[in-house]
Amino acid sequence: MTLGVVLSAAKDLAVGRPHASGHNTARSFAALRMTLILLLLALLAAPAFAVEPDEVLADKALELRARAISAEIRCVVCQNQSIDDSNAEIARDMRRAIRDRLTKGDSDAAVVAFLRARYGDYVLLRPPFDPRTWLLWLGGPLLLLLAARLLYRGAKRRAAQVKAPPVDLSAAERRRLDALLRDDEAGRR
Amino acid sequence: MIPEVGHYALVLAMVLALAQGTLPLAGAAKGDPGLMELGRTAALAQAALTLLSFLALTWAYVVSDFSLLNVVANSHSSKPLLYKITGVWGNHEGSMLLWVLILALFGAAVAAFGANLPTTLRARVLAVQGLIGLGFHAFILFTSNPFDRLDPAPFDGNDLNPILQDPGLAFHPPLLYLGYVGLSVSFSFAVAALIEGRVDAAWARWVRPWTLAAWCFLTLGIALGSWWAYYELGWGGFWFWDPVENASLMPWLLATALLHSAIVTEKRDALKSWTVLLAILAFSLALLGTFLVRSGVLTSVHAFAQDPARGLYILGFIVLVAGGGLTLYAWRAPKLAGGGLFAPISREGGLIFNNLLLAVLTVVVFLGTLYPLLLDALGGDKVSVGPPFYAATFIPLSFPLLAAVVFGPLLAWKRGDILGASRQLAAVGAVAIAVGVLISFVAQRHVTLAAIGCGLSAWLILGAIYELARRIKLFEIPVGDSLRRLVGLPRASIGMTIAHASLGICTAGIIGVSVWQVETIALLKPGDTLRHAGFEVSMETPREIDGPNFVAERGRITFKRDGQVAAVLEPERRIFKTTRRQTTEAAIKTTLLADIYATLGESDGKGGWTVRLYHNPLAPWIWLGAAFCALGGFVSLTDRRLRVGAPLRARRPAAQPAE
């Protein structure tokens, strides 16, 4: 968001929804951007908020589960928003579907599976862990291990090394550097 | 007429950038002082002309010159003056002009304040700056000219997107650009050093203030953007791991790493090639951010410019800049001999640990941001990477980094004593653990996160205070002497203490909102009262407000606790007249310990209004922390050792009471 929203500004005038993240009721088709009717309808039809009071379940525990699931489901017409944060109509429908299924006794996993079957992995803000995403999930930690190993070996090698003079500076440069470092020592105290 | 002057100045500036980018290079290669000196003149003149061009565009906005296409598309005569001015950079073309202006100003600053740099190094730095500037000037003039005319001129403009008509967002881009573009100076220094084939302590000292300045602005820019999202988007969130946010976070992480590794290069003559690499990568990632935002490869309506030609140009330019820098690196860096030896447990070792984790965090964000694109291109699989991914990867990986922050400054250079440091920090650690344990009993949800986060926060803040107290020998010597020592401390070390403590403040804020936020979504009728986070909340019937270029519905929501009014908030829902777009203006009352936050939704037509109320404990600390973080940077920047002209002038003896 943040800067992104700024940037969306200029372009998505035609998409025309409040929070500028570009969620409108119907998807915005490039060919029909100029269709004023659509724009006006979108304006009239869309609620201003994400979760609306009338959606909230009376059962607190169930409602909490619904919110938690919603936060992990991506809105399909928005900019990288969860359906919990989105005020798009379709996000509202999906939130309702989640609550319907929870009320009918579905488990959290079953609810997510229901949406995944219809909207694909795209709606999972937490990407599934499978061979396609191994690199995504393990890339960082693997790099950490690899670099740590490299550093460890480097440290061992260096420890074995004899101390060598740092760099070959000319006499004049050496003098200047010494002056700098002296000044430095003075400054540090 | 004035737009033509601006246009012409921009063309001239491009020609000067070409001169700045080539002549000093030739001069440095041939040892021709005249040619090298030309670089300075060109840099100063280029900045002056670019400024002239920018002012011309600003003028067109201020007087609403609708014969300019850019003004028509992004302004309106009824817009308040502030937003007429900020509208200059609220669009693709104008923001690129601002970008290149800041770039030119940084170049001019190097020319003006770089008197103590070796002539060849300065010439080469300026030349690299000139070449980067050339690329952007050409980009603007050939693909995104803000001075294009429109004939016949319409009667009025289309107005600026309403969400940009906000003080927070108006100044978010300039700060961010100051950060991004400031990193270009570090980049230029790195490339110039690679051309020279030499990286030494003096080089590191010259690079540090530039990097530090860029880093401060970047910190502020990111924080301002996040703050804006918090109060404008209306659901109390402050960071969304959006690709565009990530694009600004990655250079920040690498710039932070660069700040720390440059210390090692300066003090110990080590980590040279790594420091140079960081300087190249930090700026490359800043450019990549521009590309991601503007090309539409990640998010289609997000970007200013979805023109593939523009995307291709920027991409080609990044490949040229980053590829050029990295080619030089592959060629020259192996010859940069590593200097000072040190044991793994030492100040150097600590800084390497910091760099390692910051690099890994950058890679995590990088992978998360680009993975959907990668998978789609490889096999058409659609995946999304959102906040839950980062919560599971980035957050835990940042814990060891935050934990190590306190140890670093207590370790000696070359060979540190981790046991000694641990013993010194035993009391701080005990308090931090106690805080964590206590919190684990209090927290209702995210218990582990809350406990670790709060513990770390206490650890960071107390650790920074302890370190400062140790430096000034508080309670070891008379308090007056301690205070004298405090005043005598180098600004850089005070800055470090502030910045390190600010991490704890920021962490506390993030944890506070994540763990203890109370949300109430309700249909509220005027006269009715509802309970929310211990308050009795009531609302008056919203009034119609007529703004300069919008109409609004303004609610008046009263928060009472035990019969006492705690806050009266006036959130608005605005509809802008020209664009017909709505914005929500949240109202926030902050007590420094918590934010009381309210937004107004629509009427149900039966006398009720939807309201969203939040109680966000510690939320202000997020931005307070970020502000302190930048403040720490600025304080360091005033350290005379880091001042650009310092090494020459500071040779006066007894400038500081040495002991």
Place this chain on the structure above:
Amino acid sequence: MSNRWLFALPLLMALLLGGFFGYALLAGRSPDDIGSPLVGKTAPAIDLAPLHEGGKRLTAADWKGQVSVVNFFASWCAPCQVEHPLLVRMARDGLRVQGVNYKNKPEDAKPWLARLGDPYERIGVDADGKAGVEFGLSGVPETFVIDKSGVVRLHLRRPLTPDDAQRIRALVKELAK
């Protein structure tokens, strides 16, 4: 240094990445495209009340034995109006076209159809968008082709173009065999 290649690694990665971005940019992929996971799966079980009085309910059972083109539409949706003639022509040429009237008041939908022509063999009413979520809808219009065994074979998340219409005709012919 023995690991000189290490210093060239950043360059290689950058070039790889650059090439990749260039490809992504030129391939013209849309970051909004969310894919169609229902294709190849049995169509969701729905049972919708008819739009017209005395009309037949739209149920999953209808799809057994005959290839169906199922189109989600609404009178408030401008792109629907644009693609509508293509559907009318398909129906005239003997394709079995069924409609789901999405979040639309019947009193709005009926005159709209009267004006533009009614190509639908039957129309189910999805007043609250539940059937939409069942079908993984992200907006209107969207069109599905369901084969004789009730399996989704095509899902277009956009208003039909003449090319799309050709593609649907060819597919229906193929599936009808």
